[in-house]
Amino acid sequence: ADPVTLQLKWVTQAQFAGYYVAKDKGFYSDEGIDITIKPGGPDIAPEQVIAGGGADVIVDWMGGALAAREKGVPLVNIAQPYKRSGLLMICPKDGPIKTEADFKGHTLGVWFFGNEYPFYAWMNKLGIPTDGGPDGVNVLKQSFDVQPLIQKQADCISVMTYNELGQAIDAGFTQDKLVIFNYTDLGNDLLEDGLYAMGDKLADPAFDDKMVRFVRASQKGWQYAIEHPEEAAQIVIDNDDSGAQTLAHQEYMMKEVAKLVDPHDFKLDMAAYDRTEKALLDQKIIANKPQGAYTTAITDKL
Amino acid sequence: MQQGKNAIPVIIVLLALVVIWYVASLWLNTPWQYQVYANKGVSDWTAQQFVLDAWAQDRPVLPSPHQVATEIWKTTGEIAVTSKKSLFYHAWITLSATLAGFVMGTVLGIFLAVLIVHNGAMNRSLMPWVIASQTIPILALAPLFVVIGFNLFTAPPLGLPADTARFISKAIISAYLAFFPVTVGMVKGLRSPEFIQLDLMHTYNASASQVFWKLRWPSALPFLFTSMKVAVAASLVGAIVGEMPTGAVAGLGARLLAGSYYGQTVQIWSALFAASALAAVLVIAVGLVERLVNARMGARPA
Amino acid sequence: MSQLQHYLAIVAGGVSALAFALLVNWGFGSQFAMAAILALGVVSLGRFWLGWSLWLDGAIALFGAILLMVALPGMVPAPTWFWAALIAFWLFGWLFVERLSKAISDKKIDQRVGVIIPIVFGAALLVIWEAITVGLAVPTVIMPPPSMIWAKLVSSVPTLLADFNQTFLKAVLIGYVIGCGSGFLVAILIDRSPFFKRGLLPLGNFVSALPIIGVAPIMVMWFGFDWPSKAAVVVVMTFFPMLVNTIAGLSASGNMERDLMRTYASGYWQTLFKLRLPAAAPFIFNALKINSTLALIGAIVAEFFGTPIVGMGFRISTEVGRMNVDMVWAEIAVAAVAGSVFYGVIALLERAVTFWHPSVRGG
Amino acid sequence: MTADLTLDQNARAVSSQSGAPAAVVSARGLGLTFQTNDGPVHALSDVNLDINKGEFVSFIGPSGCGKTTFLRTIADLEQPTTGTLSVNGMTPQGARESRAYGYVFQAPALFPWRTIEKNVALPLEVMGYSAEERAKRIQGTLDLVNLTGFEHKYPWQLSGGMQQRASIARALAFDADLLLMDEPFGALDEIVRDHLNSELLKLWARTQKTICFVTHSIPEAVYLSTKIVVMSPRPGRVTDVIESTLPAERPLDIRETPEFLAIAARVRDGLRAGHSYEE
């Protein structure tokens, strides 16, 4: 079998259920692929792992991937399972922020490490400076949980629909007690959780073929995961080496990610791509319009 | 004798700390407890119930001692050591990297000390950099290092398996922290023979290696053990911090971090206690070896 | 000449000859100066008959390194002669340092000239680093060359200054002062109660061996995102080493000296100020030195767990994510220099205050 | 040499009026046992001794016989387990608190962070003397021990003999007329020691202090003392008290006279009786 190493963007959780299911259900071996899945973490940059030769394919957000392209890592989007963004900004209802107009002068929690681009693009669109002046917003590098909200250290925080939002609800911040800004609904979503490989390697037909088989198996995995959410959640738990995940939370997450992934079509949506590219250019996160940052060759062959 | 004399004061101080901890835990958890009651609409709570609830929150600001104790028991006594939820499993992962790093650091430390003591140029050029090396926040470098190291080890030509690569990367960080106290201690130790002892060897026309093995090495041993106690504690810190960025896979550091992603304060504290216990065990183990060696070398009982 | 120097001299001359041959074979290009220096390196073999100043060895190493660095950008990947020349100049640098150190210990050259030695060592490391990263075209996202780090450093001074201000001037210094100060005061309080001392000292010793860095997420949870939580981590990390060292220091004064004070019917505070604190000074400074490195590490690691978008730890973790590895190294360079200066200042203070201690008196 | 000398002489005048010589130190059935891990160590047992005002008493005996312990008991640095001990008619503690004695240890025990001058000032600071008074006394006592000109040196800049003289100056700086000296010259070479011995005798003659002096050297004991106390090993007992018949005026070469040698021989016999060679 051909070895393939997949570097995830985050820790083992149902966000990546499709890949784990494909592995445990033998979809990868059916395609002749010997898969290794490397979990990520808060300080793992998948772009860096692939640049160092530590992975064949990575799960990444497009903002990070295009920024890395400019740094000389020729990342190419080969498939886009996530069609919608799961990113939200939530604020307690009894707090000062009700609408986008209220942001000025307040403190917002943002995740960094390649996850900050959608936020900056949004603020750029609103014309709000992010350097903490009286007319701008005060940005915090947010920790990994909803504590800042509970402890009122920030007026709004970033959450993922499938993860931290659940935690906030558990902590008593039910939807009715929150003001929710949904990046997708506001048209500010930048593509999340796509699959990227190195452009120079893709030129090799053998590698290209390997990627086709890999994406096909992954797609089967996602289909199965979405049809069998409980089983998928259990598979994720089985693959979690940290032993930190709970089944209930993974089931919640599986249910939520099902709303974002289209398991039947992994093709990159060009409208979404163009919007992402424009936002990144506007925000000067990338300086030049990228060339060849995606290929449909793989998804076309499925 | 000395320890026996100290036992009672130590126990009393420890008891006092537990009491302070309970009080602090109540005090810090109070605001959230009010909020919980408010969210649930409970208003007829009694003081006693309030205290008990504050000590039994899901995500307390400061968990109560018995919460931590139960969590530790649940993750050690009640489950198989091979389970990924077992603290023993994680402690072992951390311990193995710690031990490898400790051994590497000790060997490197002794090697540098021998160079420094025997060569004037090495003494002048290495010593300042050895000190400067510790002012570099290696812990800050850990993410970079672990990722790069990880990539280097897994990529060709080495092509090691992921677990081995992670292990080596952690061990190297641990070794970086451990070598310093050993170098400093051994330089002192290898220089500790008195002039008259060195002169004595000189009157026998002893060779450099005879002077080393018959005089310098035995007189440096007490210094070696003292620094090894510091070094073993430092290696543990190195291994824990080295675990944080490697994708939060396994180990006490990963536990600590995973706990903090999900706001699991009880888990953080139990990981912290496990780490502390491990540190204690390691330092005591070095102390035991020291006593054994001392007895063999005919040291005067203290 | 010692045996080591002998071998170094022979090998350095030999490798120069090899590099020279490879350069000729490669076809000179415009490397005439390089050829001249390599030729001089070969000539240095004449030292066994004629003598050869150690400064000449130093000059070969220095000018050779400069020429290599100048030639480097135009030749990627670097040709074989380049590596041979690199090794040759490194050997000359080593030989120079060996001879200089010998001359200093023989009192033939002023003691103070000795500072060159660690500088040469550090410079050699930088040159080799530059040569390998550039010469072998190592991807800069993995390991940037020093020149690139330097360029980044000078072009990002305002950011670096802001980070330095946030992490060092606020979190580190404030945490350090509070942590060391409270450790010191508590030690003095405890010292009066033998019971407490016996109860707390073993615990303090134990706690200083623990991976306290693990409290960082807790402190961020308790004290918020801004520098106070980082200072809190620094306080916790520095407190126990200070406590333990001060208590040890307070019992460091000799029995005879304490008996002496007793014969004067001296009171507790008089004995404390006139005898025990001065005698404890070396221990207290020991803790201050240990803590100076712990403090910086603690503050930076604490910034991994949530922070405003400024600070050295924030920058390091964020720029790693953005693959701006040069910026990461620039930040690390600032941290290293700040840490070394911090340590150096305390070491100088120590020399001034404990001037009487044999370890200082002895040089 | 000013205020304290005058005071001393007044004290003498009072004591001599009272007729019989006053006992500055008086031990009756004194015993001291240390409790150690290996069981009790009897450092002193049944010691009876009177030391009169103005005497120079040497204590000599094999190592570990309790000489130091006896001196420390007088100084209230150890508590006797049996018997009674009075110093200047008070308990040792009372005597210590009224600063009745100066103590000179075997090692100079100077504080390395203080200059010689500041070291001599130490007891004066503790006892609350005014700055002016301090300066006067420092000058006076440094004169007395021949250290003028070294006020601003640090201890480590002086030779062993000079350091020991500085420590004597420190003990003399305040008005105590009892001086306890525990092998003060043990670490010095013979010639320097001879010199300091004769200086000490002159100082004693001038100030009329009472001196208790521990030594290992027979010639030193004989040369200095008006009374030599020979002690036997543990349990530390006084085996002989020898009153010196030597004249008050003692040039260094008195040590070659038959009278001196006779006393020395008696001391040596007393010592040898209690000594085990295998030790």
Place this chain on the structure above:
Amino acid sequence: MTADLTLDQNARAVSSQSGAPAAVVSARGLGLTFQTNDGPVHALSDVNLDINKGEFVSFIGPSGCGKTTFLRTIADLEQPTTGTLSVNGMTPQGARESRAYGYVFQAPALFPWRTIEKNVALPLEVMGYSAEERAKRIQGTLDLVNLTGFEHKYPWQLSGGMQQRASIARALAFDADLLLMDEPFGALDEIVRDHLNSELLKLWARTQKTICFVTHSIPEAVYLSTKIVVMSPRPGRVTDVIESTLPAERPLDIRETPEFLAIAARVRDGLRAGHSYEE
């Protein structure tokens, strides 16, 4: 006391056949200057001295006069700056490399991690003696210094006097017929010292070694030596060489005889002449 004794006696036989006594140590215009930060220190200047086979030579002089330096120069632990020095007819370095002497330092300098037996074995190990030979020699020399039965003790389990004897045994264990001793008994109390002095004399008589002995004690020097070298302070010069007229057989109480006292007085005069009290 076996192999090495036999060798010694052969050596003596040869040297006595050659007529005039052979000079074991011979210094001509020897000078040694240390370069220090405060400028040069002249530790020895123009020393001329011959030490013959079988002599017992004591060096005495005020502190810092260069006694230790002279011994160390013989031992090739310091290099002379002027003049010549031969040991056993060789350069000091040659003598050291042929292991021509044993050196006994002021402190016993035993290695605390080795038993007494292993400490005595140390030079034998370094010099590559066989295990068998080592065992024999250790037994012999420990016998000689009366330490049989203490083979397996560690140094700290022995008294100071016994430690010093062990260090002498260590220097005797290999075949050197020159013994250099630098204040070997300086740290011991007088009674123990007396005892070791007479033991040392017996040992010397039995083994016929040449001994160079540094001391601060006049009685010790006079009691032990066939020749006393008196030295003056820096720059260290030899001011007097006194040949002892005492008989070879010397009971301890010879020290009270007029002959002894006369020599002692001569030594003392020599010493006092060169001594500066301010040091």
